[in-house]
Amino acid sequence: MQERNVHPGLKLALELGPVLLFFVAYVWLRDDSFVIGGTEYEAFILITAAFVPLMAACMGVLWLLSGRLSRMQVVTLVLVVVFGGLTVWLNDERFFKMKPTIIYAMFALVLGLGLLRGESWLQFVMDGMMPLQREGWMLLTKRLALFFGVLALSNELVWRLMSTDAWVNFKTFVLPAALFGFFMTQAKLFERYSIDKPE
Template identity: 65%
Template sequence: MDEQKQVSPLVKMGLELGPVLAFFVGYLLVRDQVFTIGGRDYSGFIVVTAAFIPLLLACTGLLWWLSGHLSRMQVMTAVLVVLFGGLSVWLNDERFFKIKPTIIYLFFAGLLGVGLLRGQSWLQYVMEGMMPLRPEGWMILTRRLALFFAGLALANEVVWRTMSTDAWVNFKTFGITVAMFLFFMAQSKLMQTHGIVQKD
């Protein structure tokens, strides 16, 4: 098994969030423009999506090269970006890319739900080294996170189906990031109640 290498948290954050921020900035720059390529007109959203795909893959590959490890979520995100982003570009239809977050969040909500039905916290399997919790703490956190992911999937559907592309880009770039930060901040009491104090 490959040993995971230590990577600077700032470098890791830059490689994970950099492509998302680049997408946001790129969209702001060209959102009102139409590009004619090969006789077809493409909106700025589609052009930025086409640029986002190789950028995300490059950053994901660099993260793997530096750390020797990628999480399941990172791998799945890369696969779905290629699939749904590619469909958006190929079919010149932005809806495919907008539905990608829904698929990701439903997948993880369902995956955690299956584990819960089996009486297991599959979240513990992935994150145990990061957050030492007692088994009951992992089960509570897993239930909450499964519901949270389902809520994000629903929110993404509501936003992209009822609001403008500008609103969706802002929601995807900032809304989801803030929601995740607040969710984990809200788990501080759970961490205190069910956390395991590690002794030296």
């Protein structure tokens, strides 16, 4: 399928919409529990059950509109389906809480393996978005691999040591803000190693 441009606002809504709806539903229903088929489910479990197909549907719409999904989006969707499914099937919220740890640890590991081979696999994924010199890609990859490792450890500490309310807030607001802040702090790197420097 040929790749097509999608309005940035619509793309952002499709990517972040399910996460924000998860947060709103959790805040609304967090103190409730429901009995279905003789089994009691906390609101977190049922919201997760709704989140998984909603996330899959949004990624499907994005794929139909744009003609492609990034490798990171595909991996994230697969992990959402697997860990969300385990959460609902086993009626255990820990699996869904572990998902960000697995995602960020896997990204850190993959980037680290590429660095050990003297390659920037981040460049392979994002080259069209940020044209950088090889030195810039290698430095950015090192920083991002370390940053993903920190995010994985942070998520693990939050879900194990803090309340579900704290984890939902952390997942909804802190993790996206941290990623945004990371790339903002790399402005000098982008400027220094950009291939298309302004005159």
